[in-house]
Amino acid sequence: MLILENHVTNTTSLSLNHYLYHGIKLFKASNFELTRYIRKACNDNPLMHMDEGKIPLEVLSYHHSSQADSIMDELLMHFNCCLSSPDKEIMHTLLYSLNSSGFLETFPKEVSKVLRIPVNKVNENIDRLKSYENLGIGCLDAKEFLEFQLRLKDEYDEACFSLFFEHLDDIHQGQYGFLDDTPMDINTFEDYMEVIKNCSLSPLMPDTNVFIEPDAHIETTADRTLKIKLSDYLMDDIIFEPIHLRTDDPAFNETITRYKQEYEELLSIVNARTLYLKQILSVIIHVQKEYLLQEKDYLNPLNQTELADQTGLSPATISRLMTDKYISTPRGVLPIRALLSKKVTGNISASFVRYMISHTENFRTISDSRIAEQLKQYDIHISRRTVNKYKNELLSGL
Structure with a gap:
């Protein structure tokens, strides 16, 4: 069995002390939360920093957004505070399924199927997401977003709206003969087109960053095998720069020793988290290979107890590592728990x-x-x- 204390002792020659026990809570953290924690640790430790040259550009641009608070920060903070556990999991799945324009890249029925919850609960949370500051984030496409904006302004006209989308090619060519078969006159229709033109085409502007990094990716190779790619850049990203200075000041020496110990302990937690998560995912892709390759539409039996047995990890560690973790798969971004049955x-x-x-x-x-x-x-x-x-x-x- 892989024991955390043995791992820490072997890699750092440290005992499993109070700091490390407290750090185990980081097993529950997403990559986003872990990166924030490491940044704070680096700010508190002058001999430790993050080598940003090793951070993926999309992650770096997200954490260094010129905005004081990115829209995704706001959404996560808002819904984490106001939603209970079941709705929070639904909302997290929706947030991980947004594209850069703020459109949802999955259908409510798919989320319902994956999380095994009623589709009306998914739709309730999509409505909550759309209603956040009336931004319309979570619409499926531009048409739905335009309708959302028009209804918000109390300017939605079903007849005009339907005609507009049914005859886009004719409108583009300046041909309005299709109006001859309707009671609508050209002036009314052109006025409504102006109303539509004043709407935005997407909930978020192209330069708005809504990136949320999955904790891992499962990719399909050319020979139809599955490959795990962990978002593990943090393992090599934490750098310690020792001070080579001789001094007889015991307090100074003690402080330097503490800084080094904090670095080694933090690195141990990050490495253990990555190692354990890879073990869990290795078992999952072995058991659920046909489902992930979309060769069948149901999961094989696998639960947390069986994961604990096959990885040698404790059930508590399995539970922590699967909390709020999402994985990119050939079937889309899913909560890791959704791959158990x-x-x-x-x-x-x-x-x-x-x-x-x-x-x-x-x-x-x-x-x-x-x-x-x-x-x-x-x-x-x-x-x-x-x-x-x-x-x-x-x-x-x-």
């Missing part, structure tokens, strides 16, 4: 049971007992009540 019966996952129920003909209308009987032919032996539970989850996401 508990066993329901035998070696069959809850994800597979949901998949089979959803692919049962007329599952929305036939009885739960009948579904349970049909599932037995696939060696899925579950009660009518369990069928009802998963069926309701599926229906709430449709």
